Amino acid sequence: MVASLALMTGLTACSSGGGADEDAPLEDSYVVATDTSFVPFEFKEGGEYVGFDIDLINAIADEAGFKVDLKTTNFDGIIPGLQTGTFDIAIAGITIKPERAEKVDFSDPYYKSGLRIGVPVDNEDITSVEDLAGKNIATRLGSTSADYINNNIDGAKAQTFEQLDQAYLAVQNGTSDAILYDAPNVAYYIKTKGEDSLKMVGDLLEAQDYGIAMAQGNENLVKAVNEALATIKENGTYDEIYKKWFGEAPPSE
Template sequence: MNRTRRLSTAAAILAALTLTVGLSACSGGDDGADGELKDSYTVATDTSFVPFEFKDGGEYVGFDIDLINAIADEAGFTIDLKTTNFDGIIPGMQTGTFDMAIAGISITDERAKKIDYSDPYYQSGLRIGVPVDNTDINSVDDLAGKNIATRLGSTSADYIKKNIDGATPKEYKQLDQAYLSVANGSTDAVLYDAPNVAYYIKTKGEDSLKMVGDLLQAEDYGIAIAKGQPELVEAVDAALKSLKDDGTYDKLFEKWFGEKPQN
C-alpha cells in the first residue's frame, strides 16, 4: 500500500514536470525564444536628420525610414517606431527601451562597446557650413579658436574636441538650432554629417549658408542593435544584402539623394 502511494506520487510529479516543460517550450510568442527572431521590434529614430528621418505632414519619412521598413519586410518582422532625441538613443538601447535604432548612427569603436551594429549601409563624413558672406573660414584649419555648432552626442562634437585647437563645440539637441545659430551669428560655423549639411543648405539655407573645405573623417552609418541579439544582427545583415542585390537599396538611395550610390 505504501509502495503504491509512492509510485503514484512519483508519477504525479513527473506529469507536472512534463507539463511545465511543455508550457515553457510553447511560451515566448512575440518575445521569441533564444536564437529566434521576435515578431516585432522597437526601433528608435530621431526626427530632425533630413533626408534620413524627419516629419513631413504628420508622417515620419526619409531614407532611413524607408530602409528599415524594407529590411523588416525582408526579414519577416514588424517594427514599432519610436522617436527620441539623438543623445537618448544609445542609453535607451542599453536600458532595453529600444531593440534597434536607425538615425544616421556612425559606427565607432567607442559605441561598439555599448551596442552592436549591422553591416554599414551608408558612407558619410563631416562638412563645414559657414555664412554665405564669410571669407575667413575656408578649411578645417580656419576653425581653430572658433565657436562651432553641432549636434549633441554626435561624432562631429567629438571631432571638434579632439582635432580643432581652441575650438568650442556648441551642441544642440535639434539640428535646425545649430544651423540657425550660424545664420544669426551666435556661432562661427557648423560642422556635421555631410549629407545633412548639404540637404539643409539646398532646401532651407541656400541664402544664408554655404559649404567650405574638404570632406572630413569619412565614416559609415550602421543600424544599431541592442547587445545580446546575434540572431537579429544576422537577420538585418542578410536582409540588407538582399535589398542591395535586388536593386531596392539603389532605388531608395536615388529617391532621397537624387543619384545612385557610388559604391
C-alpha cells in the first residue's frame, strides 16, 4: 500500500508540470522581446533602447508590478520566440491579426496605425497604391505590409529586409521603386533621415491595431497587462508618452 501511494504521488507530481497554467500568479519579471529598428517605437540611441513601445511597456510593468527583462530580435523571430517560450511578452508595433492570434495572446489595442507609401522625392509616377502595380516594393520581412503587397498589388514584388534601414536605403539607391510600411515609421524616417530624398504619397491604407503579444496560456498576465494599460490611459501617463514621441495628443477614440 505504501509503495502504491508513493507511485500515485509521483505520477500526480509529474502530470501537474505539463502545459501552461492559466491561473498562474504574476512573476517578478518577464522576458520582453522587441525589435531594434522600428522608429519611433523602438530603436537604439546612446547605447540604450528607447521609443514609444519601450516607454509604454515600462509604464505597464510599473503599474502591474513586474520588471522588464528586455531582449531584442528581428521582427520575424518574435512570434516563434513566444511560441517556444524564449520570450514571455513582445511589443514591437505588432499588428493584431487573426492568424497571429491563433499562435499568441494579445492585449487590448494600444495604437491605431496603417500603411503608407514612400517614394523618391523626384518620383512623379507613383502617387497612389494603384501606381505600385508591377513595381519592386521594399518592406520588412514578416510584416503585414509584405502580406498586403503580395495579396493586393498586381504584379508587384515584395522586396523584404530584416532591418528597416535597409528597406529605405533600397528606395534611396534605386533598387526598389517604393517602400510600403507602417505609417508612423515612414513619416518618422522621412522627417529625421530621408527628408531630402523621400516623400510620402497616397492615402492611409489598411487601418491596423497594434497589440502587446504574450505567450499563450497565462490569462492572469493578459488581464494584468490590460488592466495596467487601461489605468495609464485613464491617469494621463499614456498621453504623456504619446506626445513625447509623436508631438501631439493621441486621437480621441
